[in-house]
Amino acid sequence: MDELESLTRDLVATPAHDDEAAVGDRIESWLREHTDATVTRDDAPNGGNVIARRGDGDESLALVGHHDVVAPAQSQVADDGTYRIEERDGRLHGRGTADMTGALAAMLLAFRETDPAGELVFASFVGEEDGGVGARHAIERDVAPDYAVVGEGSTGYSGPSTVDVAVAHKGRRASTLRASGTAAHASEPETGENAVYRACDAVDVVRDLDTPATEVLGHRLVGSLVVTEIDGGDAWNVVPDACEVTIDERTVPGDRAALDRATEVEGVSWDVEQDLPPMACDDAAFADAALDAVAGAQDATPEQVVKPHATDAGWLADAGTTCVVCGPAEPGEAHTDAESVSLDALRTCRDAYLEIAARWP
Template sequence: MDALASLTRDLVSIPSHDDESTAGEYIASWLRDHTDARVTRDDHGNVIARKGRGDESLALVGHHDVVPPDESQVDADGEYIVEEREDRLYGRGAADMKGCVAAAMLAFRDADPAGELVFASFVGEEQGGVGCQAAIEDGFAPDYAVVGEGSTGYSAPGTTDVAVAHKGRRGSTIVAEGAAAHASEPEAGANAIYRATDAVDVVRDLDFPETSVLGHEMSGSVAITEIDGGSAWNVIPERCEVTVDERTVPGERAPLDRVEAIEGVTWRVDQDLPPMACGDADFADAVLDAATAAQAATPEHVVKPHATDAGWLAQAGTDCVIVGAAEPGEAHTADESVSLAVVERCRDIYEAVAESWPSE
């Protein structure tokens, strides 16, 4: 526990919201000093290490970038404040997700792997997974992956579960265009806000996408979250934009392009973070067995609501599950923290999976 707490503290203390390079160099140097693995830090800043041999590979995956800290989480010199209280470590990135990066580093060091074992810590996860995407484009393609995002507290408080799927997010914009006119003569123009509200009605009537992953039902959602239109109180608006937040499920998308049947309305996709679904039930069960052995509670296969780098990996052909210490509501907050005991549990799970999977 002392080694893990110290390593986690070191990682959390390194600012990495604007520039991940110092954190990445620390991770790469630690792996070179403490393992005989083949360690690389690519042109994007991702840290990847490999050891063991085999026809199939298992990756322990995390990211070392964080969202910008709250002002209470930095000192006068701009350094991150890290505190330990009652077996919890407080600081930006403790939960999301440097605690589990540290757990994966130690598990990678100590495991006698059943096949090729890969450690990967990516940059840019908080910017839509740009580091993971770049690594995939460069050929990163493990057969299996355990991604260390939060999976604790889903089935019961304090229980570290195994997420076999998560939702994605597609953010898009509906653009309605019309023709300006004086508001005293509305028939002389074409009201873009009216066209936009007609499009909103189409969105409201759409069914949410649904699917099933390893027996777990998943339902997406579609919501209008912003609207912006008009230029003055006495001018018929010639343009209006509507923001749509869609939570996607594997293999399904809401037919938002239907809004383009309305005159003057177009639709564009601004962001599309893919969902994840584990396609190998045996792998999911093997990780659940390791999670069960590591704790007194009885973990379950669960579904996460949030997109992670597991979505990009799954889209590229890697069978993924998610096992991590963070609990719902811990990440991205002014008092972000992580239980060191649960981080230690995750380390045990990662090491057990590495030594048993791929199975013979």
């Protein structure tokens, strides 16, 4: 068993869905023991972000991940409360192997082993699964590197088992339309104002809205807009006075659907519950350097791709960091009861992180 597999196993085994403090402790202690970096632990919720710095220069490059995970299935938890992890057919199976503790292990080794071209930062955030809590906390305290490689999944987009480089990803805006009306007996509907009808009128507006699209470094990124739930009324014989409609919107850099138009329907209001920002790499040279590093670390020919869902790269990009996403997770692995990661992809990512840190900026 090599050091990468051993470190991945150690980190993955540590529970990290309710409180990330324990795995944060392991990451912090490893950095202090195995590197000469300046290591800090901030006061972000659930145990704090772990941030380390080494090297110097006018510009900084960060290797970025998160050490929280979603709640495991019972089959992924051992009798002693640790997370199960096992190797089968060249893959490590267990909660967090793909999203994204495996990538963290690869980043830690690259951070230690490289001779950085400038200031090299390692950052592992808490609360990514809760809307980027840790990333936002760090950014508010001026942790915003010039460049970043975010270790979320980019494997298997251009071809099976190929580690690619994502130069853009969609964001997510979750919102609710709330229609109000006036209750009445269903035998005399004309004496009331039916909130469900108003909600349906608002849904018609949503269905007619244009879906934003954009292009990032020659790659087309198209958003989506979907009504996902509708809830109104509380009795068969009562005209409903309230109805709610939830909307999942996948956003693209620089644009949003004009959902406020739904409020032109009488009695309808609109509230945004979550707005995870999209990401677009704004430096073609950095994206090309990352692709070159990934290409040199594997036999396959990788491509620059786009991802369909949000990551902490969106928060960093909003703060002015030039980002790409590169990690071992494949589509469909994260958040599943059978989550796993390829050991070959982990090794490719470790070598690619080493190379990009040695040559950039």
